Amino acid sequence: MKWLIIVIVLNTMPLSAQFQFNFSNAIQVISDGQILDKAWDGGLNTPQFSTLDYNYDGLDDLLIFDRSANQLRVYKAIQNGANFSYELDPRAHLFFPPNLTYRLTTFDYDQDGKKDLFCYAVGGIMAYRNVGSASSGLQWQAYSPYLVSDYEGPVLNLYISGADIPALVDVEGDGDMDILTYHISGEYLQYHQNQSQELYGHSDSLIFVLKNRCWGKYREDVTSNSLFLNDSSPYCNEGNVSNPELKPNEAAKAHAGSTVLALDLDNSGVLDLVLGDVAYGNLIRLMNGGTAPNTNSPMVSADYNFPSNSIAANVQLFAAAYFLDVDFDSNKDLIVAPNANNVSENENSVWYYKNLGTNQAPTFVFQENDFLQQEMIDHGFGSVPLVVDLNADGLLDLLVANFFAYQPVLDKVSRIAYYQNMGTNVSPELLLIDEDLLNLSSANLGLRLLPAVGDLNGDGMPDLLLGNDLGQIIYFLNSSTPTNLSFQLQTTALVDQNNTPIQVPLFSAPQLFDYNADGLLDLLIGHKGGTIYYYQNTGSISAPQFSLVTTNLGGVSVQSNGPDGFSVPHFFQYQDTTYLFVGALDGRIHFYDSISVAANQIFHERSEDFLGLSAQIGAYASACVANLDNDAHLELYVGQDLGGVFLLENEPGSDLSASVGQVMKCVIYPNPTNGSIRIKGITGQLSAAIYDLTGQHLMAFDAITDGQTFDLAHLSAGTYLFVLANGQTTLFCKE
Secondary structure, three states: OOOEEEEEEOOOOOOOHHHEEEEOOOOEEEEOOEEOOOOOEOOOOOEEEEEEOOOOOOOOEEEEEEOOOOEEEEEEEEEEOOEEEEEEEOOHHHHOOOOOOOOEEEEOOOOOOOOEEEEEEOOEEEEEEEOOEOOOEOOEEEEEOOOEEEOOOOEEEOOOOOOOEOEEEOOOOOOOOEEEEEOOOOOOEEEEEEOHHHHHOOOOOOOEEEEEOOOOOEEEOOOOOOEEEOOOOHHHOOOOOOOOOOOOOOOOOOOOOEEEEEEOOOOOOOOEEEEEEOOOOOEEEEEEOOOOOOOOOOEEEEEOOOOOOOOOOOOOOOEEEEEEOOOOOOOOEEEEEEOOOOOOOOOOOEEEEEEOOOOOOOOEEEEEOEOOHHHOOOOOEOOEEEEEOOOOOOOOEEEEEOOEEEEOOOEEEOOEEEEEEOOOOOOOEEEEEEOOHHHHHHOOOOOOOEEEEEOOOOOOOOEEEEEOOOOOEEEEEEOOEOOEOOEEEEEOOOEOOOOOEOOOOOOOEEEEEOOOOOOOOEEEEEOOOOOEEEEEEOOOOOOOOEEEEEOOHHHOOOOOOOOOOOOEEEEEEEOOEEEEEEEOOOOOEEEEEEEOOOOOOOOEEEEOOHHHOHHHHOOOOEEEEEOOOOOOOOEEEEEOOOOOEEEEEEOOOOOEEOOOOEEOOOEEEOOOEOOEEEEEOOOOOEEEEEEEOOOOEEEEEEEEOOOOEEEOOOOOOEEEEEEEEEOOEOEEOOO
């Protein structure tokens, strides 16, 4: 077999090499005496779990869809001898359909050995068939805009509430995928039977009929999570529904949401249920009293504290359960996570129960409430990193602020975590010293306490400013000694030169930076509205005075599809040039280059979605640049709504870069290849060319399209250049 290695040429114009980055785990982070193996993986909030052989290597990888802002993560299963582990692929989202929302799971509905994808559609569910392979890579084919079901007459959208997680499961054991989902009122579990086997004798179709409108013969209360077994209502005693229309009183009493896991807990041959409720943190186990082949035997018992043999699940809020093997012992375990956005636990939010039994008769035993999270930097919702020498020891430290962290019961607090650099200036090592610096969570200063650090009184020690949800600036004076880090609150509303409290339109995000290069730290403030306020320091090194110059510095505005932007500015200098990153609510990091202080200057925006990171970030983006290891390569620290931090390292020639041209998130695979390559993620009218390393032109392609395959079988084994262009606009491609 011959192998070709394709090197993608980013463009034909000079690249800004200092702004090419790769994801990295190079900087070691320690918490509670343990090295965090997944320190820079970005955190989790409200994750949904399933498995998928993402790279067709025969191992089930872990697919995580976090509904916080619809972020998709793939943890590849890595085998090293007899040992297995998970490793994040930060670019995996590029291989999945775009715009996935609310819920995502997998099921091999066509029984071809490759799990297919099922996701939210308006009022229901849609499917993508897995049509990829080891040679062509992961590829999806939409089955239909949404699945339908025969409601004994009308064929309608198979209804699934936008708040629910249904069970995709083979109810009758005939090999095709059925669906258990709640009726529109939320009281009764419906059984939609797949007719693929009945009609065709195989499982490659998704044709449903409403087989039973009260599967399990129980009813769920609309105002609580109480269940009524052997319910006597007509729904539970009349068989199939003859009129699917909502009765007049059902809309008013509709239940708000449920999660459903269906599995055989006692090896009886019929399915039992594990249920979660939108307003509760517990799980309820319903045991099925029937035996196979009965497909609608009644539930006979309810355990409201499942798993009652261990520590019962108590996940705040809206518990969802997932049955999958996460410890590589072939026995499926139980993962429990919250499913209520913005009000759930967001730090210790993934409960792991190891299966000490078998898949046929599982026994779940609690292990931890922070599965994967315990190995990450994870500080709730909306992280904002800042790299600064906080203790003035000559080493750069890390602060991680947040929008909020969950506090029982259904409360929110804002904190700043302090990671002190305990290494050297060439070999940093970040140690979590304080998860709640200055006890801010109990200081009643508001939410989204975002830090800015700089010496404001000329004593050589960094002082601390905090933005907050009211749009004001809080000032702490550094009163540290060589052995004790200490800051004293001076004011909760810093004033300008007129002694008027500095005020921006809510959710201030300050930075101290010498913008006009006069030796004094100026004050730049982002805010909810998405622009940047500029207060020039018109005082002195020891007595600053901040004078408002403009409320829209550089013409920057990061609003997107609405009035809110939540701008987080980060000005920095590199090789005597000033640059600017601005994080935004929609997950984008805006990048501005070659900034000068000319009056009324409009900043040049090089990229409105730096490195195409918004798909990973999801929402509430922030970024800062530093060089902890003094290796002549910049590091990029990225915060986002899942509460963790991404670390990227500057590497010229890397797979992520910022060019003057339009940024595209495309991929070429497989690479190396044995004869053909495929391109995915391109837009517009493009041409392409292939060169050898001597510069000889070998092949040309006009009007290439997304998903196109290129036959390279006639080329000899070697390394080649693949060049993309679209006329005057320079594009780059990420391998």
